[in-house]
Amino acid sequence: MSKIFDLAGKVALVTGASSGLGLHFARTLAASGAAVAVTARRRERLDTLVDTLRAGGGKAAAVAMDVMSGESIRAGYAEAEAALGPIDVVVNNAGISIVKSALTMPESEWDEVVNTNLRGAWLVAQTAAQRMVAAKRSGRIINIASILGLRTIGQVAPYNAAKAGLLHLTRALAMEWARHGIQVNAISPGYIETEMNDAFWKTPAGLRLIERIPQRRLGKPENLDGALLLLASEAGAFMTGANIVVDGGHTVSTL
Numbered sequence: 635m636s637k638i639f640d641l642a643g644k645v646a647l648v649t650g651a652s653s654g655l656g657l658h659f660a661r662t663l664a665a666s667g668a669a670v671a672v673t674a675r676r677r678e679r680l681d682t683l684v685d686t687l688r689a690g691g692g693k694a695a696a697v698a699m700d701v702m703s704g705e706s707i708r709a710g711y712a713e714a715e716a717a718l719g720p721i722d723v724v725v726n727n728a729g730i731s732i733v734k735s736a737l738t739m740p741e742s743e744w745d746e747v748v749n750t751n752l753r754g755a756w757l758v759a760q761t762a763a764q765r766m767v768a769a770k771r772s773g774r775i776i777n778i779a780s781i782l783g784l785r786t787i788g789q790v791a792p793y794n795a796a797k798a799g800l801l802h803l804t805r806a807l808a809m810e811w812a813r814h815g816i817q818v819n820a821i822s823p824g825y826i827e828t829e830m831n832d833a834f835w836k837t838p839a840g841l842r843l844i845e846r847i848p849q850r851r852l853g854k855p856e857n858l859d860g861a862l863l864l865l866a867s868e869a870g871a872f873m874t875g876a877n878i879v880v881d882g883g884h885t886v887s888t889l
Contacts, residue, residue, distance in 0.1 A: 638869040642667030645718045646866065647711070649701055649758055650728030652679040654828045655778065659725050659856045659862060660687065660694075666863055668723065669693035671714035693718060693865045701728045701754030705848040707761050720771055723866045724762045726755045727778040729796075744792045751796035752803065759807055763816055772815030777804050778855035779822045781881045797822075801877055808875030817874040819865045824881025826854040849882030 640803035646663045650656040651672035660672045664687045672680045695717035699710030729751045732743050766773040783797030808818040834840045846863035861878040864870045
């Protein structure tokens with residue numbers, strides 16, 4: 635059974651791979667046999683990751699890509715394919731959030747959050763699908779959404795809206811592209827502990843949030859590996875338009 639999760643011979647591209655979940659996803663895909671193109675706006679931040687993946691016997695390439703720019707995405711995608719071959723799996727992970735009241739948030743900050751999390755994901759998916767269709771190849775697109783696309787918290791209105799939009803975009807693209815053999819699915823993580831948010835979870839506010847999770851704990855990046863490999867591999871061959879929630883039961887907790 636383990637062979638159906640094997641990604642040997644596959645090529646994956648991960649956006650926002652310089653830190654956090656994107657970096658972890660790249661390592662997971664490489665450990666399962668995929669060659670991995672890791673992308674971020676600043677290529678130099680990816681060099682250490684590429685060195686690590688290669689030292690482990692994997693194939694990897696660092697590619698500069700700004701998901702706010704269609705031109706940058708197309709150029710980065712072409713560079714990744716030139717280095718590693720046709721892309722089979724795309725992990726649409728790049729995203730940002732700005733914590734601010736909806737009453738006082740400037741238009742520019744709303745646009746930055748929504749454009750990065752929703753417009754950027756669409757542009758990456760569209761570029762991937764266009765190249766897959768032109769090459770008459772099937773493929774997998776995995777959008778990293780959030781439980782905040784299903785429920786809400788305060789002070790991050792544009793992030794809530796963008797992730798909700800990303801979930802419906804996932805379903806829309808899955809419907810349109812299934813005929814081309816392109817599967818589009820999403821993963822909605824709950825609260826996952828990373829280096830970037832570690833300090834917050836030790837504060838009184840962070841501890842109160844943890845108490846609301848039915849499992850009474852934060853997720854670890856590796857808790858997302860099962861969902862990622864399911865959607866990237868032959869194990870998920872009959873799945874498209876799905877959203878896998880990985881949140882310790884948070885979205886089914888009482889209001």
